[in-house]
Amino acid sequence: MSGHFPVRPEEFETAFIEQVFDAAPGSLQSLTHEPVGTGQVCDSYRFTCDWAEGDHPETFIAKCPSADPVSRGAAAIFHLYDMEVGWYRDVAAGSGVCCPRSYHANITDDEQQFVLLLQDMAPATQGDQLAGASLVQVETTLAAAAALHNVQPDKGFDSHEWLHHGAGNSAFMENNLPKGYPLFRERFSQLLSSDILDLGQQLIDRISRYVAHEPPELTITHGDMRLDNILFHVDGRVAALVDWQTCSLGNPANDIAYMIGTSFADPADRRQHEQRLVKDYLAARSGAPDFETFWQEYRRHAFSGFIMAINASLHVEQTERGDRMFAAMAERPAQMALDLDSLSLL
Numbered sequence: 001m002s003g004h005f006p007v008r009p010e011e012f013e014t015a016f017i018e019q020v021f022d023a024a025p026g027s028l029q030s031l032t033h034e035p036v037g038t039g040q041v042c043d044s045y046r047f048t049c050d051w052a053e054g055d056h057p058e059t060f061i062a063k064c065p066s067a068d069p070v071s072r073g074a075a076a077i078f079h080l081y082d083m084e085v086g087w088y089r090d091v092a093a094g095s096g097v098c099c100p101r102s103y104h105a106n107i108t109d110d111e112q113q114f115v116l117l118l119q120d121m122a123p124a125t126q127g128d129q130l131a132g133a134s135l136v137q138v139e140t141t142l143a144a145a146a147a148l149h150n151v152q153p154d155k156g157f158d159s160h161e162w163l164h165h166g167a168g169n170s171a172f173m174e175n176n177l178p179k180g181y182p183l184f185r186e187r188f189s190q191l192l193s194s195d196i197l198d199l200g201q202q203l204i205d206r207i208s209r210y211v212a213h214e215p216p217e218l219t220i221t222h223g224d225m226r227l228d229n230i231l232f233h234v235d236g237r238v239a240a241l242v243d244w245q246t247c248s249l250g251n252p253a254n255d256i257a258y259m260i261g262t263s264f265a266d267p268a269d270r271r272q273h274e275q276r277l278v279k280d281y282l283a284a285r286s287g288a289p290d291f292e293t294f295w296q297e298y299r300r301h302a303f304s305g306f307i308m309a310i311n312a313s314l315h316v317e318q319t320e321r322g323d324r325m326f327a328a329m330a331e332r333p334a335q336m337a338l339d340l341d342s343l344s345l346l
Contacts, residue, residue, distance in 0.1 A: 132265025
């Protein structure tokens with residue numbers, strides 16, 4: 001898709017919003033906005049509408065390209081905007097997956113500019129990556145993951161080009177993580193122990209084997225299923241999975257290991273519950289592999305959160321909260337990988 005559309009909040013005009021919601025011209029009397037979220041590669045805003053007539057949403061969320069050129073550059077390299085727009089435009093509505101409704105999705109052919117208008121899920125609130133998850137939050141997220149991994153597009157996976165960006169992104173990661181890891185190690189030397197950083201180097205030394213592994217199954221995966229990208233009701237149950245910028249065809253064990261590995265602040269809680277959590281997830285899947293087959297994939301992908309922390313931290317705008325978040329995303333999965341002897345599988 002292409003054509004002219006707003007990409008910054010100040011560019012949104014009432015006539016454009018009236019068109020999106022099929023409202024009568026002049027029926028939107030005013031439009032205001034405020035920033036929301038803590039996204040690293042795009043900017044999000046809550047718009048409030050004053051409608052004179054019609055049954056239209058009083059609020060909606062707009063996602064726009066990041067104002068930061070470093071983050072926009074990362075989005076272009078990894079096709080992040082194209083994957084998220086593709087998910088909402090082509091699959092989300094009929095998927096049965098917990099995610100916001102899309103009102104409008106558009107992107108330029110060069111993938112540099114995009115806009116998404118999404119359902120406002122308030123009063124649901126974002127999970128807290130730094131604080132960690134409750135058991136209920138993990139359980140309900142894994143149920144949402146099972147629904148996602150059950151999705152079969154009507155025309156098959158090959159009908160959506162954006163689903164296949166993951167393969168190119170893995171090749172880029174394989175080539176660039178060895179160069180970038182010394183920078184990561186130096187930057188996080190005060191936030192991560194030497195044992196964790198040494199494990200990271202051992203992982204980087206084996207990254208080609210990690211990337212080359214052929215998974216036993218492929219499904220649509222979220223790719224960044226962590227607490228900051230999930231909205232929860234007050235009771236801890238999932239309201240919506242958001243931030244679909246890494247959505248692609250991939251190994252579903254990556255989502256599950258990533259989610260469990262990055263979510264428990266106390267590794268003892270993860271150790272106590274993880275096998276049962278994986279079994280419950282598999283029970284909700286259609287045509288899932290047996291537990292032992294999936295468990296091997298789960299163990300192997302214990303590194304997924306660590307890899308995302310390394311890769312993302314090197315390509316997005318640096319912030320104090322971002323560094324603390326990336327440190328937590330590295331440390332928790334690293335401990336999981338040690339517990340599960342994941343390095344022995346590489």
